[in-house]
Amino acid sequence: MKQKYLHLLLLIGTYCMTAQNKEEIKNFFWNSNDNYSKIINVPEKYKNESAVIIYKNENYDFHKFGKSVTYTTSTRKRIKLQDQAAITEFSEFSFRDKFYVKKGFSWKKGTLTLGIKIVKQDGKEIEIDVDKESVTEDDSKKIAISNLEVGDIIDFYFHSVEPFKSIEAFGFEPVEATLGENYPILNLKMTFETENDFFVNFNSYNGAPELKKIETKKSSDRKYELIASDVAKNDFPRWFLPLVELPCYKFQVFFARSGKFEQRADAFLPKDESEIKKIVSKEDILDFYTSKFYPNGNLNDVNDFLKDKKFASEEEKLKEIYYFARHQFYTRYIEAYVLGETNIVAYPYHLYNSYPIFFNSEEQFIRYFMEYLKKNEIDYDIIVATGRENGPIKDILIQQNARVLLKINTTNPLYFGNFTPYSLPNQFDTSLENTNAYALKVTKNKKVTDIEEIKLPGSTNQNNISKVMLQTSFDIASNTLNISKTTSLFGNNKSFEQSNKMNFYDYINEDYERYQTTPLLELVRNKKMKEKYKKEYDALLSKLKDKQSESLKNATEKEYDVKVDNFSFTILNTGRYSDTEPFEYKENFSIKDNFIKKAGPNYIIEIGKLIDSQVEISEKEHKRENNIYTVFPRTFNYKIEFTIPEGYTANGIEKLSKTIENETGSFISTVTITNNVLTLEATKKYNHDYEPVSNWQKMIAFLDAAYQLTQEKILLKKQ
Structure with missing residues (x-):
């Protein structure tokens, strides 16, 4: 069952009350003046949607009480469930009703209140007793929502209070969010409240509504609203940057009690706390960084x-x-x-x-x-x-x-x-x-x-290269593929993998030797203590290396989606001193009873699966409305040398040759057999880090060709 998580770190929305109790919180969301309590139907145009959000209400509140500061967040959603997938999505909630807040200079206990009710198709409302129905698991609670049916409405809210003390400047975590979700939203309202000593940066982008100021009775109080309707859904596909293209808003609140703290703030603060800062100008950047960066150090x-x-x-x-x-x-x-x-x-x-x-x-x-x-x-x-x-x-x-x-x-x-x-x-x-x-x-x-x-300059697919060389043999007696794999990485492909594949002990001696630096424990003068430290340090390194080896083995198993045996990993070159030298490593392992199928006296080898896993574009993904943002241009070169067992021939190799090239990228594979060694070579290229959506089908062409190769097989035929 898919869970709907309400973990503290994912909370959005705010409302602050002086008397924080569950009845008052419930009445804030579900009261006689609620304009959305009677809405149980959605427009005809949304009849095929899995779910429709009838109303979404987010609230953010920042207030101080002497040295105490309280950050209160809340969200209510009223959702029409229109198929079984939506029922599964909202049939279980996980939340923490009590937690500790570490902000400012103190730990304080925070609270979260959850309310849920079900509205049946005939209008009958069933409120869930969260305290009674939830069960505790580890440090969180879970509650299952039973008897949901297609056509029901689930109406829920969560309300979180985070108190802390601060006498200095404090920056709250920024919020950057799209208006839309995976489901369409009929009505959206966001309220935002602060008071003196809270500085706010807030702006809307890509056609999102502006934040409107609401008059308050006290001059020190400030309230704002953002209201939207008929907000389109988005599937948030792979290779997409939502905040670049979708209607969204961003904000950060900074708390500073006096001018000296304002000066120290790591934020582009508005000049006055009563103003919302919407734009950070070049001059603002200049003013901020002029004092932040200065020459400093003993040479x-x-x-x-x-x-x-x-x-x-x-x-x-x-x-x-x-x-x-x-x-x-x-x-x-x-x-x-x-x-x-x-x-x-x-x-x-x-x-x-x-x-x-x-x-x-x-x-x-x-x-x-x-x-x-x-x-x-x-x-x-x-x-x-x-x-x-x-x-x-x-x-x-x-x-x-x-x-x-x-x-x-x-x-x-x-x-x-x-x-x-x-x-x-x-x-x-x-x-x-x-x-x-x-x-x-x-x-x-x-x-x-x-x-x-x-x-700023960019890289090309000639800078960012991965070269993978596999030497493979088939042991018929044990039904095992024995593989020796050497990987050489350049450019951004290198920097992506170095921290994943190396630990400090893999390169620190290289540095000591290069700069003639004395390793730390050699600086210990007391012989007895040195021996003690070395013994404990060696034991630590042994544990770390065992853990690293297991992690690397798991990564290889995940890559090929099979269990591997006899795994070993060796770094051949750290690639840390030149952009022209690769990060190079070698893996040896065996795969038993996978990628091999016996067919009478013959064998079917899924040779395409020996290439690293490739992107599979689902049927749903073929239709796309958003532009494509990949990480960077890059090239992948694969070479597989497969030794054909004595007494067998390889049939069906013509399926291994493929050629797709266009302006977005390419995939080309060739195959030869020389001296009983089958050599499969393949190259995949991403030409750019951005493509307009009009080029999506062209990308699919070479991506599908690469994926299709991983599905190809050869027949080892007994002579």
């Missing part, structure tokens, strides 16, 4: 590293400084962090000669590198960008959606963005590729004085 370590070194170009020099800084201020301390977190060493950082400088944010790294650029009079800009899932930079509203990069204006510009153990120069979040951004111009390497709009 002695970098200068020592550069001593007596020569480089082919300024760009190569800066790249090497990047790699050195990544180690000196990040990976060098990973072992210390692990030993401290696992309590093997109480405070491992004391083993270093000086207090460690550890960069745990991109901002710290950028400020440090700005210091080097300033000292060496190298021209640079600070880039402020936002992921394309948030819409264009001109519509940025929420500061957390902004990303900051460093652009170094060498002959071939360098971008420094992500700062991780695997990050490279010119590598930044893929969602920023080909987007417009703001460049904060730094005059004489000292001060930000101007801002202009630029376009």
